[in-house]
Amino acid sequence: MRILILGGDxxxxxPQSLYLSSKGHHVTIFDNLSRRHFDLERGFNSLIPIxxxxxxxxxxxxxxxxxxxxxxxxxxxxxxxxxxxxxxQPEAVVHLAEQRSAPYSMIxxxxxxxxxxxNVIGTLNVLxxxxxxxxxxxxxxxxxxxxxxxxxIDIEEGFIEIQHKGRSDIMPYPKQxxxxxxxxxxxxxxxxxxxxKIWGLRATDLNQGVVYGxxxxxxRQDARLATRFDYDQIYGTALNRFCAxxxxxxxxxxxxxxxxxxxxxxxxxxxxCIELAITAPPLEGEYRVFNQFTEQFxxxxxxxxxxxxxxxxxxxxxxxxxxNPRVEAERHYYNASHTRLIELGLEPHLLNGSVLESLIELxxxxxxxxxxxxxxxxxxxxxxxxxxxxxxx
Amino acid sequence: MRILILGGDxxxxxPQSLYLSSKGHHVTIFDNLSRRHFDLERGFNSLIPIxxxxxxxxxxxxxxxxxxxxxxxxxxxxxxxxxxxxxxQPEAVVHLAEQRSAPYSMIxxxxxxxxxxxNVIGTLNVLxxxxxxxxxxxxxxxxxxxxxxxxxIDIEEGFIEIQHKGRSDIMPYPKQxxxxxxxxxxxxxxxxxxxxKIWGLRATDLNQGVVYGxxxxxxRQDARLATRFDYDQIYGTALNRFCAxxxxxxxxxxxxxxxxxxxxxxxxxxxxCIELAITAPPLEGEYRVFNQFTEQFxxxxxxxxxxxxxxxxxxxxxxxxxxNPRVEAERHYYNASHTRLIELGLEPHLLNGSVLESLIELxxxxxxxxxxxxxxxxxxxxxxxxxxxxxxx
Numbered sequence: 001m002r003i004l005i006l007g008g009d010x011x012x013x014x015p016q017s018l019y020l021s022s023k024g025h026h027v028t029i030f031d032n033l034s035r036r037h038f039d040l041e042r043g044f045n046s047l048i049p050i051x052x053x054x055x056x057x058x059x060x061x062x063x064x065x066x067x068x069x070x071x072x073x074x075x076x077x078x079x080x081x082x083x084x085x086x087x088x089q090p091e092a093v094v095h096l097a098e099q100r101s102a103p104y105s106m107i108x109x110x111x112x113x114x115x116x117x118x119n120v121i122g123t124l125n126v127l128x129x130x131x132x133x134x135x136x137x138x139x140x141x142x143x144x145x146x147x148x149x150x151x152x153i154d155i156e157e158g159f160i161e162i163q164h165k166g167r168s169d170i171m172p173y174p175k176q177x178x179x180x181x182x183x184x185x186x187x188x189x190x191x192x193x194x195x196x197k198i199w200g201l202r203a204t205d206l207n208q209g210v211v212y213g214x215x216x217x218x219x220r221q222d223a224r225l226a227t228r229f230d231y232d233q234i235y236g237t238a239l240n241r242f243c244a245x246x247x248x249x250x251x252x253x254x255x256x257x258x259x260x261x262x263x264x265x266x267x268x269x270x271x272x273c274i275e276l277a278i279t280a281p282p283l284e285g286e287y288r289v290f291n292q293f294t295e296q297f298x299x300x301x302x303x304x305x306x307x308x309x310x311x312x313x314x315x316x317x318x319x320x321x322x323x324n325p326r327v328e329a330e331r332h333y334y335n336a337s338h339t340r341l342i343e344l345g346l347e348p349h350l351l352n353g354s355v356l357e358s359l360i361e362l363x364x365x366x367x368x369x370x371x372x373x374x375x376x377x378x379x380x381x382x383x384x385x386x387x388x389x390x391x392x393x
Numbered sequence: 394m395r396i397l398i399l400g401g402d403x404x405x406x407x408p409q410s411l412y413l414s415s416k417g418h419h420v421t422i423f424d425n426l427s428r429r430h431f432d433l434e435r436g437f438n439s440l441i442p443i444x445x446x447x448x449x450x451x452x453x454x455x456x457x458x459x460x461x462x463x464x465x466x467x468x469x470x471x472x473x474x475x476x477x478x479x480x481x482q483p484e485a486v487v488h489l490a491e492q493r494s495a496p497y498s499m500i501x502x503x504x505x506x507x508x509x510x511x512n513v514i515g516t517l518n519v520l521x522x523x524x525x526x527x528x529x530x531x532x533x534x535x536x537x538x539x540x541x542x543x544x545x546i547d548i549e550e551g552f553i554e555i556q557h558k559g560r561s562d563i564m565p566y567p568k569q570x571x572x573x574x575x576x577x578x579x580x581x582x583x584x585x586x587x588x589x590k591i592w593g594l595r596a597t598d599l600n601q602g603v604v605y606g607x608x609x610x611x612x613r614q615d616a617r618l619a620t621r622f623d624y625d626q627i628y629g630t631a632l633n634r635f636c637a638x639x640x641x642x643x644x645x646x647x648x649x650x651x652x653x654x655x656x657x658x659x660x661x662x663x664x665x666c667i668e669l670a671i672t673a674p675p676l677e678g679e680y681r682v683f684n685q686f687t688e689q690f691x692x693x694x695x696x697x698x699x700x701x702x703x704x705x706x707x708x709x710x711x712x713x714x715x716x717n718p719r720v721e722a723e724r725h726y727y728n729a730s731h732t733r734l735i736e737l738g739l740e741p742h743l744l745n746g747s748v749l750e751s752l753i754e755l756x757x758x759x760x761x762x763x764x765x766x767x768x769x770x771x772x773x774x775x776x777x778x779x780x781x782x783x784x785x786x
Contacts, residue, residue, distance in 0.1 A: 078502065109471065109521040113514055120513065120580070121506055124573075128502040131777045152562035153555060162546060162555055162567075167726070169545035171567040174555075175583065180517075183587055187513070187580040190568065194576060198720040198774050327591040333560070381591045384524045 002026045003278065004088055006075060006126065007096030008068075009053045010035045011228040011235075012142070012211065012270060016094060018218035018225060019271040020278075021066045028088045029053070030081070031097065032074040034118075035228075038104065044235065044374060046228040047244060047366045048214060059224035075122030078129070085133035092138045092278045095126055098184070102146070102326075103234045103379040105181035112180040119184035120191070127195045138281040139203040140274055141192060143185045145263045145293060145336065147207055149176030150329050155336035158205065158289020173289075178328050179381070189289075196287035203286075204277045208270065209263030209293025212239035213355065214362065216268050227267075229362065232374035239264065239351075240359070241375065242303055246310040246317040247363035248370040255377070256324030258300030261334035263293030266349040276344040291338040294348035309356040313364060325377040395419045396671065397481055399468060399519065400489035401461075402446045403428045404621040404628075405535070405604065405663060409487060411611035411618060412664040413671075414459045421481045422446070423474070424490065425467040428621075431497065437628065437767060439621040440637060440759045441607060452617035468515030471522070478526035485531045485671045488519055491577070495539070495719075496627045496772040498574035505573040512577035513584070520588045531674040532596040533667055534585060536578045538656045538686060538729065540600055542569030543722050548729035551598065551682020566682075571721050572774070582682075589680035596679075597670045601663065602656030602686025605632035606748065607755065609661050620660075622755065625767035632657065632744075633752070634768065635696055639703040639710040640756035641763040648770070649717030651693030654727035656686030659742040669737040684731040687741035702749040706757060718770040 003020055007013040008029030021027045031053065039045055051059065057068045069088070073080030075097050085093075098119040099105065105115035123141070130137050148155045151174070160173045172193065175186040192203050219225045230236045231244030242252045265273075273292050282288050297305075300319070307317040324330065342348075349355070363370070396413055400406040401422030414420045424446065432438055444452065450461045462481070466473030468490050478486075491512040492498065498508035516534070523530050541548045544567070553566045565586065568579040585596050612618045623629045624637030635645045658666075666685050675681050690698075693712070700710040717723065735741075742748070756763070 109518070112521075113517060116517060116584075117510065117514060121510060124506060124509060125502070128505075128777060151564060153557040153560045153564075160555070160557065160567075162553070164546040164553065167546045171544060171546075172569065174553075174564040174567050176565065177583065177587065180584075180587075183580075183583050186583055187576075190570065190576050190579055191509075191573075194570065194573075199777070384521055384592070 001091045001278065002088055004028050004030060004084065004090035004093040005096065006030050006093060007098065009033055010096055011230065013096040014056065014227045015216045015219055015267060016096070016271050016274055017068055018060060019216060020275065021060065021068050022064060022218050023275065028069040028071060028084065030071045030073055030084050033072065042234060044232045047231055047363065047369060048226045048229040050226055050228055051224045055224060059222050063222050063225065075125050076118060078125050081125050081129050082133060085129040090134055090137050092140060093126065093130065094274055095123065095139060095141045097122060099181065101234050102179035102181045105179050106379050106381055109384065115181050116184045116187070120187045123188045124191060127192065127201065130201055131195070131199045135201070138278065139192065139201060140277050141188065141203060141205050143189055143205045143207040144182060145207050145209045145291060146182040147175045147177050147186050147189065148173065148336070149178055150332040150334055151176065152333050157291045157337050157340050178326065193287045196285055200285040202282045202284060204282060205287065205289045206273065206277065206292040207289060209265045210237045211265055211267055211270055212237065213267035213359065216271055231370065233377045233379070238299060239302055242306040243359040244363045244370055245375065246306050246315050247360055247367050248372070249315065250372055250375065251318040251320035252303040252306060253375065254299050254303050254319055254321050255326060256321065257330040258303065258321060259298050259331040260328060261296050261298045261332070263291070263336055263338065264295050264297055264351065265293045266351070266355065268349050269294055269346060273341050273346055276341055276346060280344055290340045291336055292341060293338055295350060296334060296336065305356060306360070309353055310360055312357065313360060322377065325380045327381045394484045394671065395481055397421050397423060397477065397483035397486040398489065399423050399486060400491070402426055403489055404623065406489040407449065407620045408609045408612055408660060409489070409664050409667055410461055411453060412609060413668065414453065414461050415457060415611050416668065421462040421464060421477065423464045423466055423477050426465065435627060437625045440624055440756065440762060441619045441622040443619055443621055444617045448617060452615050456615050456618065468518050469511060471518050474518050474522050475526060478522040483527055483530050485533060486519065486523065487667055488516065488532060488534045490515060492574065494627050495572035495574045498572050499772050499774055501777065508574050509577045509580070513580045516581045517584055520584065520594065523594055524588070524592045528594070531671065532585065532594060533670050534581065534596060534598050536582055536598045536600040537575060538600050538602045538684060539575040540568045540570050540579050540582065541566065541729070542571055543725040543727055544569065545726050550684045550730050550733055571719065586680045589678055593678040595675045595677060597675060598680065598682045599666065599670065599685040600682060602658045603630045604658055604660055604663055605630060606660035606752065609664055624763065626770045626772065631692060632695055635699040636752040637756045637763050638768060639699050639708050640753055640760050641765070642708065643765055643768065644711040644713035645696040645699060646768065647692050647696050647712055647714050648719060649714065650723040651696065651714060652691050652724040653721060654689050654691045654725070656684070656729055656731065657688050657690055657744065658686045659744070659748065661742050662687055662739060666734050666739055669734055669739060673737055683733045684729055685734060686731055688743060689727060689729065698749060699753070702746060703753055705750065706753060715770065718773045720774045
């Protein structure tokens with residue numbers, strides 16, 4: 001299948017590209033390299049060294065014999081986007097080309113405006129490009145479980161049947177996102193649903209949980225194929241960050257009470273979920289939503305698991321509760337449905353001891369590169385003018 | 394009260410500014426004059442001649458003795474917006490500075506991108522300006538009943554209690570908007586609700602029905618105080634358009650079956666509703682939603698009312714069903730709650746014979762200026778590349 005991967009140079013996009021290429025698909029990566037630019041902007045870096053996109057693709061050719069095509073461009077540049085759609089005639093497009101950090105979107109007004117413009121208008125351009133150049137193409141769009149917030153009822157997969165005053169309807173599940181980033185994904189979802197309706201596009205909106213892990217079958221084959229390992233306050237997700245903190249001998253920083261429950265998924269399952277969506281496309285005009293996670297944990301449960309496992313490496317990790325820089329419920333009901341990808345064939349890699357140990361081990365190997373200044377939160381949801389200075393490493 | 398009116402030069406913004414000024418409020422208009430620019434872009438014009446903003450304000454000073462301040466600027470220009478917030482220290486801001494035509498947003502990709510960027514990012518800038526310069530200021534934001542779509546259950550005012558699997562929660566009412574314009578308002582609503590939550594802002598989101606009429610107590614006092622009368626396919630709303638068609642001897646153009654039911658409101662009630670919202674502000678951190686309309690009609694009912702009333706002027710208006718250029722249900726359940734503004738004191742001006750006659754009479758007076766080419770729909774929801782050329786008058 002001809003597959004276009006928007007954002008194929010990122011943390012998820014790169015292993016996704018490798019995985020689909022390994023399955024024999026013709027993969028083209030379209031990426032503006034913005035994730036690398038954000039590192040430069042903030043003085044961050046992946047804990048595991050990563051290669052340039054060109055070096056990555058060359059290494060993959062060497063290892064697998066497969067050629068991944070590259071097109072450097074921005075979804076905000078419609079001419080560039082239209083050209084890659086016209087030239088590659090994709091049968092599926094995986095859209096990972098969004099600014100994906102909640103704290104980044106909350107730094108200040110400029111970062112909020114950038115996030116919403118880039119994500120919402122970029123996606124609008126993708127929708128127009130599909131309609132114009134590849135109307136049968138299946139859009140696989142990464143959303144987030146954070147679109148739902150933490151309602152007091154069960155979270156369903158995109159839609160819910162509502163009984164009201166003696167009548168009923170199946171309606172889009174109400175959204176209560178909690179950052180300008182999460183909001184941008186909600187805006188996307190509404191725009192995509194509308195385009196499926198008016199133009200007959202096919203789309204799968206994958207509301208993904210927090211991804212952990214840095215290895216897949218493909219990335220393990222050569223150090224040059226590694227994907228990012230972010231542990232910083234802006235791009236590091238909870239579990240990766242805890243492992244880095246444990247390895248470096250810093251306390252595991254839990255925001256607030258730590259009873260915040262979220263869905264989590266292993267990177268190996270993410271790449272498989274997207275393949276499952278691609279190989280069972282929706283009907284013409286169909287907009288479907290899958291909740292893409294495999295397990296639920298509270299923050300403090302995660303921290304405790306990491307602390308426990310760290311002992312095997314002789315580490316004594318402490319858990320430290322910080323004032324919560326986010327505005328979010330710290331104790332809440334949470335029960336989210338996630339059966340549709342299982343029905344399509346997903347066999348989850350659950351978060352067990354060996355997964356945790358391999359992550360901690362990775363972090364230990366890079367321990368001398370861990371910079372504590374990058375970890376502690378400085379972006380506060382309640383403050384508008386909180387432009388944080390780039391931290392020197 | 395110090396009131397800032399964003400978009401105070403528009404169809405609603407101008408009579409709103411006059412009304413609030415007449416009540417003794419200190420009114421400042423912030424407007425980029427874009428509505429006049431859209432006329433130039435498309436070769437349209439208000440059927441009733443309107444004055445420049447400066448002439449309008451001077452005439453109002455002459456008539457009433459009241460001074461309305463003017464600041465020419467764009468919500469997309471944060472420096473300009475911040476300056477007017479800092480200098481005027483508004484206690485309430487009425488936000489009417491959005492591109493407000495559904496067909497305009499559907500012309501092509503550029504117009505969709507313009508509409509969503511201008512509306513969503515412009516509103517994001519307004520939210521940041523409030524937080525930064527006037528955190529106690531009450532945001533009165535114009536939304537649209539079109540955010541809800543046409544669900545098979547009753548439409549409530551912004552929120553709905555959902556019972557689900559033995560639990561319940563009060564949640565944002567699910568949105569199913571039907572144009573890139575309507576979508577932009579949904580995006581705004583989510584962004585505003587979030588800012589109330591994280592920053593403690595106060596906001597009233599007014600989901601307004603289709604507005605008809607062109608006169609208020611204030612505009613009647615001097616011809617120079619008139620507001621716009623749009624009858625064209627892009628900016629003319631249904632009732633105004635039908636009256637113009639009847640006056641000019643053209644068939645009343647009903648899209649599709651004409652069983653599309655919508656909420657309607659008289660311009661005189663709109664200006665009053667906004668005053669009611671301003672004078673009973675929400676609490677700190679409160680995001681509230683009022684449905685701002687007074688009656689429901691189907692399109693064909695409206696056309697029949699106009700046809701009937703036209704007879705009194707010796708006109709024989711025909712009703713003509715056109716292929717529907719929009720993608721929308723043409724026969725559907727519709728029952729929308731609208732009690733909160735009534736509870737605050739709204740006494741509706743309902744759509745009766747004399748209102749219709751005055752509108753038809755106005756259109757008859759300007760009959761020789763009505764251009765049929767401007768009326769017939771050329772923007773089709775199903776077609777992406779349908780840039781319409783400006784029509785020569």
